[in-house]
Amino acid sequence: MWQLAQRSKELWHGLADREGPWEAVEWQRTGSLLLASNSEEAGKLEAQAECLKAAGVQAEMISASAVAKLEPSLSIPAEGGGMLVENDAQINGRNSAFLLLNICRVLAQDAGGEFDCKFGEGVTGLEMDGDGGVVGVTTSAGRRITATRAVVIAGGAWSSDFLAQQLKDNRWKGVIAPRMGQLLALTPPTDMPALTRGVMEMSYSKHYQEVGRKSAEGSPADESAPDITFTATTSASGELLLGSSRQFSGFESSAGLETTAAILKRAAEFMPSLSASAAAVSTLLAGGSPEEWSDGLVRTGPRPWAATGLPFVGPIPGHPRLYIAAGHEGSGLTLAPVTAEIIEGYISNGGTNVAGAEALAPEFLLK
Template sequence: MHALHTKPPPRPHYGVRCCTFPSTLFVSHSSSRRSACIVAAVGSSSAQDTVDVAVIGSGIIGLCVARKLLQDTQLSVALLDAKQPCAGATGAGQGYIWLAHRDPASPSWPLARRSKAMWQQLAAAAGSSKLGTAMEWQENGSLLLATSADEVAQLQARAAMLQQQGVPGVVLLSPRELKMAEPALKLPTGSHGLLVKSDAQINGKQTAFAMLEDCQQLAAAAAGGSAGQTSQLLLGLQEPVVGLQPLGDGAGVEVTTQKRRVRARQGVVVAAGVWSGQLLAAATGQQGWQQLLQPRRGHLLEMQPPAGMPRIHTGMMELSYTQHYSSSSEQSHGTAAGNSSSSSKAVHITFTATTSASGTLLIGSSREFSGWEALPDAVIIDAIMQRASCFLPHLSGISAQQLLATTRVGLRPFAVGGLPSVGLVPGLPGVAVAAGHEGSGLCLGPATADLVLHQLLGLDLAAAAAAAGGGGGGEAGGGVTADELLAAAKELAPERRLASLAAASR
């Protein structure tokens, strides 16, 4: 096979709409960009390894899967990635572990509740656990901002909905209370806020690398050796996977990388984010996988707070951001890109802001279908800052050139229909997928690992809930039962997600 080379795409022209409330800001492309498909050549290496389970992808989903296997079973694991941890969406986000903006009617809701409780349990070990400390857990709350009468009504309905679901710390803020809570904000008269005090955030990148180290230590402890001398974990970073083949007769699945062949006796979990679509399309012959999982580039800006700006105490976002998490937002590529044609893509700019544990500001955010390009764009950075300064006037006058070096860019694994695919892959015995979480990998990761390993290996969901302290419906497990997770699994099943793609195409 040969690598497919593409010419650099022409620089797009953007049109930016200024500080109107409450709508999301849109930035329009006047020209399309090509999608680049990277096809790696298979070398002649005869290196072979055998493990129980292979995990493809070392983003937060893959790491959660690998860690659960190493912590809760005696199985050996291969963790394979074309790059390094956080090469996709994990390291480019704000790290919100929120319920405020999520929809209880969505199948992802029980995963979010359970995952949040599991992260909180890990964070409780901070000081005695390197992973718990590295997470930088901040229970600083979430704040949704409503800037019109219509949005205030939506906010009131959302508050009632969250309270009905038993989410703790849900408080509606009047205009005066909102100003007192966040003095840096400048909003139209009559604006309200919805504060969820129990929401939190973590440092996604540090969490991922600490989780990788935790996997190595768990494997070493199981093998009775050091982290560098154990057969319990085969770590293959910088090893693109170029082949995936069930062997039949119960022999497992063979995974081929550029450096080796790995036989996974009990199965494979594909958790390679948006790149999962390419791999599964090649392995199954179903091109629908590439259509189902698409790259959606996002920018997040990191900066020191401007002089004189009051500290931001919560994580905040404008209410229109919640459209990305609505159960009624099952949408195709075209509608997600603003009903644009193939020659005109839209960039959605929505205000979000928080303060990191180190004191820097994290300002966002953008969403766009721009192929596989993952470099920062100065025009988009300027658009994000323009939108942010509508809410935080202290940010006015900061240029993209000042922020290019610290801007985070990642490719979110957007899934048509708005839901991830979690479960067994049709036509590939012994292969499961956990991909398409878009910007929710951190928020859904731990519960996704529970669910996909139940489907692949039969791991007991009820026992996992009890291990998380939630077997009796307690807060440590998010109050989520095994039955609720299994009900969600039906909606997240790959065959169901592929069927939704086919329906959207008709």
């Protein structure tokens, strides 16, 4: 995945540079810090840093005191440490989505065609020929849209169950599922030193190492409570973005203040300046007045978790002209350009030369 992430970063860099200005997507070369809270985590983090360096990523293991010097708002135990990746960058997800839509419109116009987004009009079915090849789709508006070259299923957490139903192939049932989560956006406390890098605790990375967590029924392992891991970054506009929670609760929102309080409590363990904010939310919960919290915004939605631990990107076996690009969970924004490059290669050339793409092929992942 590191190869793909590096390639995608190159593509993002090119898109932002070509379409500009970079400010439109809030491109920030902030660097990142992955934090270890104890000696055991520090040892694992050091091994991870070596793996990244072997993959061509500039990663450096630093001490807890060096972490505090780089980011004075952070506090971790002396036996901990951090992995510093100075070349990491971040962008604004919403702004970047609009940029990609605009690029699609421009490319279509340049080719003498038209790019038409039918927001609010969901696909309800696939139309296939006698050989299983996809020839079009039907929509909730009763429209039939012909596929002259391809259909790409990019429906996030809804993708695999849709395919299971349409293709009558239970191998797809539940292999991509919603994992609901929260992200908080708030004004940094006035006494908090500015956070200049993207930071997260080491356990955050475990979410990209969980492979095959499926029950016999094909659904993710049950989690009655959200899993909370600390992440923090500062947007270009100065908002403090805090995360995060993950919970297998179907498509039910996990936007309760209990989850918000848990995120703030965990964040305060790494950023002491947030202690007052965490205490204020806990007080509201204890008083039964959760609706009174107004110190920040809560963003919530379903991340498309993949049972294989990897997204599905490529052609769907046995069904010519049908492709999938789904299951990226929290890496969708990072991997969006390289995902498009892989799919374009399959459609235009019958294959892809993107290094590492073969590991994401449905033919390989569904075995």
